[in-house]
Amino acid sequence: MSRSKFERVPIAEQDPKVRATNFDEVCLGYTEEEAIEEAKRCIQCKHHPCIAGCPVDIDIPRFIHHIAEGEFEEAAHVLAEYTALPAVCGRVCPQEDQCEVVCVRGIRGDAVAIGKLERFAADWAKANNVELGKTKEKNGFKVAVIGSGPAGVTCAGELAKEGYEVTIFEALHEPGGVLVYGIPEFRLPTDEVVMHEIGNLKKLGVKIETNVVVGKTITVDELLNDEGFHAVFIGSGAGLPIFMGIPGENLNGVFSANEYLTRNNLMKAFRDDHDTPIKAGDKVAVIGGGNVAMDAARTALRLGAETWIVYRRTEKELPARVEEVHHAMAEGIKFEFLTSPVEVLGNEDGWVRAIRCQRMELGEPDESGRRRPLPIEGSEFEFDVDTVIMALGTSPNPLIPSTTEGLDVNKWQCIVADEKGQTSKEGVFAGGDVVTGSATVILAMGAGKEAAAGIDKYIKEKYGEKSLA
């Protein structure tokens, strides 16, 4: 073996030129041999800082040890103890800020590729039909989970394993939440990865009812009072798109990233045999610098557009994962840093013809610790594009709080909940983006897991340890 142990085993990816024209997954994953080699780089250190870095406390050294020994099935079982979505997390978690950033290997050389190994173990289990579902005897208590994104799915999985009867209510026609409508196929394949993990959840006995918009189709109070649920978990996410509030934003050709991505991902507009239309655009400006902005830009590129990311700070401040930024750049996305739109300009038919932008410079750090962008006077210029995609973040949907008696929200419309997910209303728990505002998949999963423990404690305290079954 010629590779130094300080270097990570490289992982196969689709060639950037090829993948820029398709929606197949970019990263191809480790082979068994590569996974074993990478797993052996883990020194199984005694203080395992990686576990504390993981929002769902996965026993990382233990699953990696199994991979190093070639015991892939055991590795998958270790993961299943802690997470309902290992194949998802292995792909989209920001490991570089969580488990890998504290890896002892990283002090000298590359951190162990924990995320890639997690993905490997999960994919191996799927390919080899490993049965992961182990649940306690049914206890007869019913819990309703609202939303089938990362928070809801995790909460549901944890409770099902404890013997609860869990029903997930999903507003859209497919389960998965942001994993399906938001994150594109080339990063997270829907059918092979997300639906497989949701299938595992169903094997735990979780029921999923799609097409139920809680707050409209049924209310939280009806779930508790009329449908016999002993507790409700709200994991409805942060789905409302934020716009800039600049002139011209309602011109034809201005879309929220949510709309653009939902048309392409959930509705599969990129496929010729699907009916939902999408305006790919010829020259597309994506406004924003987060993961959603990267996803929207890389989607536009794959649909054939020349694509720019327009971001008001510099490359260093981009909130997106470094891996995704590198992927985007390799694929040919262009970046306009230190640039902010002030107006969208239209042609006589009301379609976008350009954005008027101003150049920025970085001033003193703001509350977020990042240097505040300040406009440079007299720097305005027109940037010719025909499509603008706003990827400025999202906020929670007020639909549930506004229809639930006694459920408090803060000034950002986020539901107020403590660390165990308990809200201001008895029997109602919440977690994930609906509580924190838009964040990451894994933080939502962590919150779903905490809330499951909170719900378990609440029900056992209220009804005693006895089972209803």
Next chain:
Amino acid sequence: MYKIVRKRALASNIFEADVLAPRVAHSAQPGQFVIIVPDETGERIPLTICDYDKEEGTVNIVIQRMGCSTKKIDGLEEGDYLKDFVGPLGRPSDFVNEDIEELKKKKILFIAGGVGTAPVYPQAKWLHERGVGVDIILGAQTKDLVILEDKLGSVAENLYVCTDDGSYGFHGMVTNMLEELVSNRGKHYDLAISIGPMIMMKFVALMTEKLGIKTVVSLNPIMVDGTGMCGACRVTVGNETKFACVDGPEFDGHLVDFDEALRRQTQYKPEESKVDERFQEECRAEGGAE
């Protein structure tokens, strides 16, 4: 899957269906809408609720055959299933939360055009059942396209039918009929509620503004999710951007920027035509009815 329990033609290109969707029927109120996905490859189509039977658990929808999606739904028969049916979405009509005695003092006029005639029915019926009398103007291009005349007649104090070509009822558009009623027949109205094509609602709003009648319109912009997530349905109302799906679909007709709304409705026209062409080819290839 949602079963079509009854289906019936209302005109040559308009049909109605009762769909078994107990949760939707249970919560439905006048003014709200549903989203339908016909099949695996279908798009999400917003449709205003035209009636509901809470006991039977059915929701009535009325559809005009236009593009691929509406043709797909028309291709289904009684006993067939729609893949998805979600709702009720949007806010109910404002009058649902108003004091009935106050409503009884008002003269309310519905102005319905084309396939928009159908969603007027649950509103007029709701008011009629609570003893609030309403008048209705029902407009269509021509006699064959006049739909639900008996149904609307049964819940209206006065039903005025008009056709653009004069083949039935009053000769003229709904705006002509409205002007005729107010200016020549001495009618007085406190509130107009208009549902129909965007262009019709625009001209109704212009006319009622002239006549000094407060006006509510029910907008039908492009939508994807219908729950506030995509923002495709952005509409400017009184210089503020609203999402028709969650803030509407009903708005003050005198504050809506109709020119913007009309323009935004055309955003996907070329793409939609392409999908429709492909669908027709597929139907031909399968020897289907299309």
